[in-house]
Amino acid sequence: MLTIENLTKRFGENIAVDAANIHVDKPAMIGIIGRSGAGKSTLLRMVNRLNDATEGSIVFEGEDVTHVRGAARRHWQSRCAMIFQQFNLVPRMDVVSNVLHGTLNRRSTLATMFNLYPTSDIHKAIDILDRLGIAEQAPKRAEALSGGQQQRVAIARGLMQDPAIILADEPIASLDPMNAQVVMQSLRDIHEEDGRTVIANLHTLDTARRYCDRVIGMRDGRIVFDGTPEQLTTGVARDIYGAGADFSEAATSTEIETLDKPTTPANAYV
């Protein structure tokens, strides 16, 4: 389905992503973990074509999208929705309009500039908001919502694109643990119910373990681990994060429960 081969991104001297190879043959929920600066964001941004790759290729269902330009590139972008850490909504517009932005690639520029969307799309947008549990917020301005609600609006915008892939760049990094759980569960539900592939950059191990079928670990631009959550032992995690023996999973956790967990060695080093 999605094949990424030797994907490399250089910024002058620095190599942000170094020859990444990822193969996804059936819809999955994939978590990418690693320290900040490991190249996770750059990888996702290259897949969405927000950044151009220096080398390598991205092939989706037989079509090479690495270098497509203009309308073809915009069409590809509409097929792989992106969710950002800071939500990237238009703050002064209402929630439904923000969700309707997901249809921009399909509609004419003139109609959308005057905010003219078909009623069926408006209904669909509100249904998606309802699915994510925030239908009551529909007429409010996006800026009036809490962080967790805004992130769900951003997910709704992504769903409105009816994408094959959802790329989530640190979707929960600026949320509190409760909201983080709601957002991650929404992404998991979308994967399970719609069969869409979700690729999420996550900065905590336990989130990746709990919600993902497959975990990819990155360090200094290289992919150093690719496997199931079960294969992700504490030793491997230490490698990914470049941490010493004092590393424990609880240290990177944002889960509420971990605060109550006794942090005895037996528990921390799985």
Add this chain to the structure above:
Amino acid sequence: MAAVLVAIGRFGEYFMAYLDGTSAPDVGTIRDTYVAQVQKRRLYSGLALLVFVLLMVSGFNVADDRNAGGFWDGLHQVGDYPAEVLSEAWERRASLPGLMWKYFPSLIETINIAAVSTIIGAMIGLLLSLLSTRGLAKWPRLIPVFRRCSDIMRAIPEIVIALVLIFVLGGGPVPAMIAIAIHTAGALGKMFSEVAENADLKPIEGLTSTGATWAQRMTLAVLPQIAPNYVSYTLLRFEINIRASAILGFVGAGGLGYELRNSMAWGPGRFGEAAAIFILLFGTIVFFDQLSSRFRNRLTEGQGQ
């Protein structure tokens, strides 16, 4: 009226829902309310668009009626004059450098007018801005007076002041200089006072505690904070004033504009000179634009050394 009835009906629905104990409206209701809201918004923007189009059409017709020539008859001739100038200038391209050299003194005069008026205008503008900024003004009660002063200076077009002054003082660069300086003082007074409003008041309080006078407080506590912005606005104004002083030449205030009007009014035969002046003017504006944008960037970004 219908909208009111719908609103009452909707309120009733909510009220019934409230009585049922299901206070949150269901998706259907949310859909309907939102779509109704969207339709109302569309109606308003449609009306606004209609008003806009009507104004455009009627305004155009009024202008077309009053026009001496008529818009549609003249439209296809728009390119004729520039084409004539360009073709003649091309024929005489060999003489252009000589002509440019001939008009160089006029260019210096134009730049001179702009420079002097910018400096004088900036100084008056600075005084006006400090006197009309809340928290800094020497006489807070007179703030509206100084604000209106700078409003008036901005409101009267330079060309009107220049024409009046040329009538009184005779033609030449001085009336143009005064006219542009007045406009500059008004415009910079406004911009400066917006910058000064954001100045930190603590240093001023510090100087007040040492027994400093108003002028000392302004020059020593306020100016250092706002100087980079002031200079950058003044440079921007200098560019604008070069253009303005060239235009004022057309009404007899000397400089490049005066020569340009002469060569254009004399018609065919002197278009080579018109072209040379255009090139000079264009080159000067580009030059100062580049210079001041580089300078401004340094001032606003690299505030330290």
